[in-house]
């Protein structure tokens with residue numbers, strides 16, 4: 083069995099987990115295997131996973147699983163993986179996935195590949211494609227182990243619809259004795275689209291001159307339903323929170339659309355955003371390196387261009 | 402408080418990535434190697450903690466002799482001693498298993514790593530070490546406070562932050578914002594020459610994966626320029642040509 087770990091948030095399966103589940107279903111198809119989903123939460127939340135590609139589902143609960151801990155979750159998932167004879171575990175490369183994938187790999191004595199962006203190839207051996215050098219390149223990795231843990235980069239595998247039916251099995255596991263960490267408090271940024279999951283991103287750099295000018299950046303993001311991002315110096319100067327810093331030393335993103343205003347396009351910045359499907363660059367300097375990586379470019383002043391974009395997007399939205 | 406900092410030597414961030422041997426090897430010709438930027442933060446934080454609470458900082462790296470200058474830089478920044486496991490790092494499991502073997506019999510209260518290496522971007526080693534060594538784990542942290550036999554850290558989560566308390570010994574991986582990296586001064590550079598850098602033989606090969614080929618991302622077709630006077634056209638194109646809006 084291929085076991086896919088899915089994350090449930092507010093009763094719904096997260097998009098990055100839907101992608102992982104599609105990946106698992108496609109892999110099962112390719113390797114004549116079956117695909118099961120495993121998540122922590124009520125059976126209700128897992129009841130509809132057939133339409134994302136699961137043929138069975140396991141709803142985990144039990145003492146110690148009320149809040150996320152890497153050791154509690156990996157312990158419980160490992161128990162089910164063992165009982166189901168799962169040889170491959172798929173997780174999404176979310177922060178949660180990143181904390182449990184290595185632990186599962188050790189527990190299962192499995193090969194671990196992270197940062198995977200494409201379906202497994204079985205043409206010669208078993209290999210996957212992953213990002214390296216912070217998105218400046220890709221590498222093919224052959225996996226030399228029967229057991230595998232694979233972590234998929236969010237936004238790199240398209241969600242498909244399936245019409246499978248997945249019965250939910252409730253599994254109760256007491257994870258208390260495995261637990262070494264305790265969640266003290268959680269601080270979620272309310273009402274904003276998390277950057278790593280956003281399909282559309284509006285980003286701006288030092289060309290915007292000061293934090294007060296982000297009002298228009300946020301407005302454009304708002305009308306488009308996009309998340310906001312920024313270049314490193316902008317977060318270094320505290321114009322914007324660090325959580326918005328994208329690039330080689332910030333967050334790596336691959337949205338469908340990346341709009342960059344007043345960002346020069348330094349190699350370290352490009353590393354984190356160049357996998358975006360469509361890149362639009364707004365810069366006063368026609369020689370800005372970012373234009374070389376762009377699909378659409380506007381040589382112009384962000385202070386004039388962005389309001390025009392907002393106005394047009396609003397018009398279209400209003401119909 | 403004894404702290405182990407895992408150090409990866411990576412190509413300088415300005416490196417233009419190229420390959421040799423029919424795209425099967427990363428071309429290191431003329432490439433400047435640096436301390437992985439997140440590891441630099443881990444090291445600085447480790448120094449801050451030992452300066453406040455006493456104890457020693459040991460850096461450990463899996464790599465060949467060519468990375469010694471990078472390790473010396475860590476000593477110049479202030480690490481007390483260094484260990485190099487003399488083998489080219491093959492994958493995360495190889496690194497973590499090698500480190501585990503190398504520190505057998507020593508006890509560390511904290512093991513700090515970077516949240517990922519900027520060359521192979523695995524984000525694996527911290528989690529692997531925590532499991533192999535049966536230590537607690539807090540991944541991707543922007544703050545670390547040690548108090549008695551526990552540590553409180555703030556970690557990034559999807560869409561926010563979480564404050565976590567963990568028992569010692571604990572593995573934590575550094576995220577930017579943890580601290581400001583230190584630059585070595587003249588005195589540090591002089592001292593680094595005489596600080597111990599122990600080179601030990603690799604214990605075994607735990608590699609389960611092979612990096613067999615590389616490719617660069619496909620080049621963009623070229624930019625389509627839109628006149629700034631009609632900037633709003635961009636929105637229409639994104640809608641009609643790309644179906645994004």
Ligand SMILES: Cc1cc2nc3c(=O)[nH]c(=O)nc-3n(C[C@H](O)[C@H](O)[C@H](O)COP(=O)(O)OP(=O)(O)OC[C@H]3O[C@@H](n4cnc5c(N)ncnc54)[C@H](O)[C@@H]3O)c2cc1C
Nearest residue numbers: 287288289313314329330331332344345346350351366384
């Ligand atoms: C180790 C290391 C790691 C790094 N990691 C990252 C990283 O992860 N992410 C990152 O972003 N950077 C990173 N950098 C920094 C990077 O090298 C650049 O310095 C940075 O990306 C520049 O940010 P910027 O484009 O916002 O600013 P600038 O380079 O100052 O560019 C501003 C741009 O705005 C344009 N402009 C000015 N006025 C206007 C206007 N009115 N309208 C439109 N355009 C205007 C200018 O023409 C210019 O191109 C790193 C650097 C190092 C050394």
Ligand SMILES: Nc1ncnc2c1ncn2[C@@H]1O[C@H](COP(=O)(O)O)[C@@H](O)[C@H]1O
Nearest residue numbers: 407463490514515517518523524525526
């Ligand atoms: N060759 C290595 N030697 C020592 N530590 C390493 C090595 N490679 C990676 N690490 C550590 O593990 C962290 C995460 O690396 P990775 O899992 O490869 O992304 C790095 O930031 C380092 O702290």
